[in-house]
Amino acid sequence: MFSDKTKAANAKWKIETFKQGKKNTVDFMIEFNVLAIKADTDELHAIFLLKKNVQQDIIKMILRYPPIAMPETLKEWKVTIMLENRDMSPQKDVTTTRLALE
Numbered sequence: 001m002f003s004d005k006t007k008a009a010n011a012k013w014k015i016e017t018f019k020q021g022k023k024n025t026v027d028f029m030i031e032f033n034v035l036a037i038k039a040d041t042d043e044l045h046a047i048f049l050l051k052k053n054v055q056q057d058i059i060k061m062i063l064r065y066p067p068i069a070m071p072e073t074l075k076e077w078k079v080t081i082m083l084e085n086r087d088m089s090p091q092k093d094v095t096t097t098r099l100a101l102e
Contacts, residue, residue, distance in 0.1 A: 011038035019053045025085035028054070029078060043074045050077055058084045 015035040020028040061084045071080045
């Protein structure tokens, strides 16, 4: 059986290498949230990982925002990613989307 330290170490490794690829954005965000909690990832690093690992088309759209509209907190980044995703692809149901934003 894995110890809690081993589970946390595995989650830390996985979140560092966890890329969206062709995954649906909602599914990616839900799994990312679970990994971030298990890995005890701080907010600043979680933002860095989202910007690095979410589909780059979405991140490029966000980085074109005027400075006053640029997301700052992790929650703002999650919401903005989901909003940009909505513009790019069909949306899943509201309950699933809420899970992705938690």
